[in-house]
Amino acid sequence: MIPLESPLGPLLPEHISELVVGTVLFVIILVVMWKVVSPRMEKMYTERANDIRGGIERADKAQAEAQEALAAYQAKLATAQDEAQKIREAAKASGAQVAEEIKAQAEQDAQRIVATAHTQVEAEKAHVVDELRRDIGGMATTLASKIVGETLDDDARVKKTVDDFIASLEKETV
């Protein structure tokens, strides 16, 4: 076979078998690429893209969660500080009240004690005065009887004299 002898020269296939085999082989390769190779690669590319997108989303989510947690923590901290402040103030207030109450109680007690003492003293004084009046009157009468030499006991006038004397004594002492 000398291809140059044909009008197409070397552009004419030497054998028709080349054309047929070339077509068949290409179609076989095409089918393998179309049904196996390309789907494998495209599937992998999709997975890869999803992975990357998923990774970014996960990172974003984690960051958002961290932000949220931080905000919640800060809010909690602020509340806690507020509460502590309130408790401190309440404690201060209640402490002052307690002190006030104790003071008032003490004053009351003191007044009560003083009042009781006064009453007692008054009572005792009255009692003593009473006794003294009686004793001194007796003693003075006895003494006067001895001096005068007569009994003055039943004499109403004597009794009145003694009483006047004692009254004058009381006036002097007062």
Add this chain to the structure above:
Amino acid sequence: MAGLHAITLLDGEVPTFGVDAFNSAPLFPSEIWEESHGAEYTWTDIWFTNHICLAIIGAIVVIAFWLIVTHKPQVVPGKRQWMGEYLYNIVRNSIAREVIGENYQKYVPWLLALFSFIVVNNFFGEFFLIMFPTFSKVGFVWALAILSWILYNAVGIKRFGLLHYLKKMTVPPGVPKALLILIIPLEVLSNFITRPITLALRLFANLFAGHLVVMVFVTGGAWLLVYSQNIVYHVAGGVSILVSFGVLALELLVAFLQAYIFTVLTAQYVSSALAEEH
């Protein structure tokens, strides 16, 4: 075949170069083929040739390569998958996505098959033991060019319907009516006839001529170096062999480039068939 020339060199005869060096040889030559020195043949002589065998090996290499590198692809690729992805992305991103744009994924398998089949067979031209680019046999190239022609016309017709597609491809918008009589034949010629022909010719001629040039430099240089009676010719032969290495390196570039161009142009034709207005 280069091998045959090596034998003639030992006889000291002037080697002959030409397109007959590209003739196929049957793998299992029949008696008729043997007796007539290839002028007559049986079907086995043309269906089981060395070049058919090469194309089949090429196809097996391509399929095996892609099945291996895409076996159980991981989101985080290993070395094997990385290499596969790198090559896949040349076709997918640099060709299909750049040229076709919208809905390019549909055409990736076609372009991938085209690119890898061509590039592997082209590298056969520089690969020791084989040293023959399959696509310097024009029949294989016609097959691919016709398939690409069918592809871009089919997607265009599918999208626009036959009549609308033909009108879109032959009547450019904004042309005065009087000029249509000139424009329509020109558009038919450029969009439906010269496209597949130039696609095929470009690939075939590059591979054919490139391989021929390498053969000329190697066999001619070897003959001059060994058998010429003139010192100048000896030197020229040595230089010629040295140059052949450079030419071979250039052929490596051409092998890749032509596969790339064929694929890009196919994508370009698909894109123009799908475009609303061109």
